Amino acid sequence: MRGLLGRLSPQPDEPQRPAAGQVAAAARGVGVRLGARAVLADVTLDVRSGEVLALVGPNGAGKSTLLGVLSGDREPDVGDVELLGRPVADWSVAQLSRRRAVLPQQVALAFPFTVSEVVRMGRRPWAGTDAEDDDERVLAEAMAQTDVEQLAGRGFLSLSGGERGRVALARVLAQQTPLLLLDEPTAALDLHHVELVLQVARERASRGDAVVIVLHDLVTAAAHADRVAVLADGRVAACGPPAQVFTAELLTRVYSHPVEVLPHPRTGAPLVLPVR
Amino acid sequence: MRPLAPATARGRTRGPVLLAGLALALVAVVLLACATGAYSVPPLQVLSSVLHRVGVDVGTMPDPTGETVLWEIRFPRVVLGALVGASLACAGALMQGVFGNPLAEPGVIGVSSGAALGAVAAIALGVSGFGGWTVTGAAFLGGLVTTLGVYAFSRSSGRAEVVTLVLTGIAVNAVTGAAIGLLTFFADDAELRSITFWNLGSIGSATWPAVWAVAPVAALGLLAAPRFARRLDLLALGDHPARHLGVDVERLRLVLIVVVALLTSAAVAVAGIISFVGLVVPHAVRMVAGPGHRLLVPASALAGAAVLIAGDLAARTIAAPAEVPLGSLTALVGGPFFFWLLHRTRARQGGWA
Known part of the structure; x- marks a missing residue:
């Protein structure tokens, strides 16, 4: 009844911020089905405090669904999702709102x-x-x-x-919140503001927050993310530092399009380009 | 930071000023409505008569006939008008918040006619299980079922599209209209008179018992409504974002649907179908006060009360001694307004997507 009548007496609820490098959110063996189609299958992924984790992959690979699962919006059909050391479903709606923030695509x-x-x-x-x-x-x-x-x-x-x-x-x-889930925050942004948003993400990570960010531009992901997870057909095809994960062979396979990867002449960060 | 400060400072003073202004307007309209009629009583004497009843003797009292006219005819009518107007406007403001659509209105989407069907069915089928509360209860049931039906049918991913909403309203109004028509066909003369009354919409038959039958229901809804204001603001972002900000969206919606049905059926039970008040009033308030529900909900209730009393005053004076049905009058003003709103929405969005 108290919930119905509003916040008459909000409970003090200060989320514990995990130390940098600790797991802030985790998906373990997560599977989501939509009708007969497996949108996510056997996805295991850790999101650590103090890092920017980029989710990349072709359209329909399951990036937004994975974000929905991590945020507690969508209950996976199989597997477990943890947020700050507890199953995500164990947090109340109000507690979740002080622990994770979500930027929707639309x-x-x-x-x-x-x-x-x-x-x-x-x-x-x-x-x-x-x-x-x-x-x-x-x-x-x-x-x-x-x-x-x-x-x-x-x-x-x-x-x-x-x-x-x-x-x-x-x-x-x-x-x-100690966990930020951003679904394509750079869509429709100009070059200057794309860099600005990524700098903000980096800044939040340096303060100890965990940032998961869905990106389409692989060069941007490579330049700013600590780790990238490549999703393809609902599975994690690879996950790790961009320089290790972004290989021409993997990206060519995942995107079904010939891709070449060159090191940036000054910074050495991978430059991902479709073969034209 | 600089642009932020004046906006919030202005917002803080604007609220109380608007509410005080609307309260004053309401008092003025009430005095005018009580003073005007076949037997006219000067507004100051109206004030004296009210103050006398609460034990303060100032000014000139009206003569005995005036006293009777005031207390037996005008006061119940004005109080009923205030309750009905506040309930309809408040229900409109809440419903627009729940549906995430400024065009949602109890009359337009068929909730009022659903409540009227409940009331008419109770009369025509001779149900009288709860005495004076029977018709109110039946109206509530009809309103609740219709609101739930429209809600379930017209929403997708957190918002109700304009087209779906309006078409749902047409379908609901067609079904309830047919049902009311059938019940009318089988009704006897006495029942017929009561039924006709629902369809026209009027507060002409106001009596104190009618006021007491509706006041608790309306008061419950009106007192509950402001509690949801903050969460309704967040709901404007959509279902998922509201949930991300800590709102239990599904429960909020169900509770609000019950409140809307409560307010609408309270109004319909005594006054029949008076449409467009719930559309025009919140919209006008939003243009002045902005979309924040903390101000919108109470301001709509006050403005709705004033508008309905003024409308009723017009209904019984423009063709005196005859009385124009109030429902026709509000539809006459509200219909074109609805056209304009539809046109503007289409122009702004570039379509109905």
């Missing part, structure tokens, strides 16, 4: 809220807790990191696709 809004109102929604999980005192500082920081400060007073629905994406990211950052 950003929607039913009513014309302003940008600052939308970003402020990200602080809702902390209402009534001590962390609420940080609201203004966290909001200002999230808006600065995503370069949306000058949009604060604008209506969200009047923004372009790329601007909406950055505002949605600011809301997710403002949630201040």
Whole structure:
């Protein structure tokens, strides 16, 4: 009944932030079926605190589904999912909202809220807790990191696709959770803002948060991720540091398209290019 | 940081100012509605008469006839109008939040006619198990079943599309219209008169017993509604994002559907089908106050009460001594508004996707 009537007495609930390198979220032997089709099959993956893990793979490989499973939105048909040392289903909806934040692929809004109102929604999980005192500082920081400060007073629905994406990211950052799950945060962004978003992801990782990020651009993934997991047909085809995982042979097979991989002349990071 | 501060500061003062302004407007409309009619009583005397009942004697009292007219005819009618208007507008605001669609309205999507069918069925089939509460209860049941049906049918992945919603409304209204038609066909004369009343929509038959039959139901809904405001804001992001921010979406929805059915059926049980109040009022409030539900829900309730009393005043004065059905009047104003809203939505979205 208390839940029905709202947050009359929010329980203090300060999530323990795991030490860097420890497992923040994990999928073990996860399988998801959609009708007769296996969307995910036997996926085992650790997400560690302090790292940026990029999920890459062709369209329909199961990247978004895996993100949905890790976030607790979707219960896998087989296998286990853990979040901060506990089965994800054991956390309440409110507890989850203080532990993981999710940037969806499609950003929607039913009513014309302003940008600052939308970003402020990200602080809702902390209402009534001590962390609420940080609201203004966290909001200002999230808006600065995503370069949306000058949009604060604008209506969200009047923004372009790329601007909406950055505002949605600011809301997710403002949630201040130890696990960030970002589904294609760079879609519709220009070159400058793609780099900006990846820098924000790196910055959160350096503070000890775990960041999982779905990307299509393999060069971006190679340049910014600590590890990459290549998904193909619902399975993890390879997982590890980009320089080891991104080989012409693997990518050619996974994408069914000839691919060449060259080292960047200055940094040595792999440059992935389709053979043209 | 600079652009953030003025926006929130303005938001903070705007809320109380708007609510106070609407409350004043409501008081003014109430006084005017009580003063106007076949037997006119000056507004100041209306005030004195009310104050006298609570033990404060100031100003001139109305003469005995005026006193009777006020307490037996006008006051129950105005109180009922306020309850019905507040319930309909509040139900509209909540329903638009639940469906994630500013076009959702109890009348448009068929919830009102579902509630009316419940009420009409109770009358025509001679059900009288709960005394004065029977019709209210039957209206509630009809409203609840219809809301659940429309909800289950028209939503996909967290939002109800405009086309699905409007078409569902057409289908529901067709079915309930046919059922009411059948019940009318088999009804006797006395039942017929009651049934006709539902379809026209009016608060002309207001009495104190009618007020007491509806007041608790409406009050329950109106008091419960503001509790959901914050979570409705988050629901505007969609089902999954709202859940990611800690909202138990499925439960919130079911509870809100019950509240909407409660408010709608309370209104329909006493006043019949008065459409478009739930659409026009929250929309106008949203244009002034923004979409935040913490202000939208109470402001819609206040504005809805004022609008319905004003509408009823117009209904009984424009063709005096005859009375225009209030439901026709609101539809006359609300219909074109709905057209405009549809047009604007299409222009803005570039289609119905």
